[in-house]
Amino acid sequence: MDATDDDTTGGAARGRTGRRAAVRVTSTSIEVDADRGVFMISVAAELAEMHPQTLRMYESRGLIEPKRSPKGTRLYSHSDVERLRRIQQMTNDLGLNLAGVERVLALEVELEREKRRYAQAAERLVQLQRETVEMRDTLRAEMQVEIDKLRKRNELVPYHGTRTTAIVQFRPPPVEVDDAHEVRDED
Numbered sequence: 348m349d350a351t352d353d354d355t356t357g358g359a360a361r362g363r364t365g366r367r368a369a370v371r372v373t374s375t376s377i378e379v380d381a382d383r384g385v386f387m388i389s390v391a392a393e394l395a396e397m398h399p400q401t402l403r404m405y406e407s408r409g410l411i412e413p414k415r416s417p418k419g420t421r422l423y424s425h426s427d428v429e430r431l432r433r434i435q436q437m438t439n440d441l442g443l444n445l446a447g448v449e450r451v452l453a454l455e456v457e458l459e460r461e462k463r464r465y466a467q468a469a470e471r472l473v474q475l476q477r478e479t480v481e482m483r484d485t486l487r488a489e490m491q492v493e494i495d496k497l498r499k500r501n502e503l504v505p506y507h508g509t510r511t512t513a514i515v516q517f518r519p520p521p522v523e524v525d526d527a528h529e530v531r532d533e534d
Contacts, residue, residue, distance in 0.1 A: 384421075388402060397433060410445070
């Protein structure tokens, strides 16, 4: 083999004709859901920097729940490995025992639930505020239409009281029927 035929520098290799041939590099990336079980117990334990027996103990305490393959093999996800690392941090760095870790994890679940409830309540509040503004604007428009109708018929007159100014509806005094008969009789 000629030295020019074997190019280990990653550049283009020369073929039999002496010309450089282009080298094609392809790569494939696969995205895996963070909650999909993909690691066997030995790999998950190594990634979390713990002994597989420690991982089994955490599982027996209910701190971690691996997925299972159709044959029953434990499969751990990326999320499981992150959770294992957090448990290790709480026990090693913070000095918590497993009962403390269980309590912290339970409180975190409760906190997330309350955050979701708060977010839903905040969304509902915004929705109610929008509806209130819409209802107020609708009522104002309806009232303005009625006021305009009364003004056109000259049934509204301004009233200037001592402290406020208002628009009141003017109603002429009713004509008594007896007076009308008397006027006719006099004619």
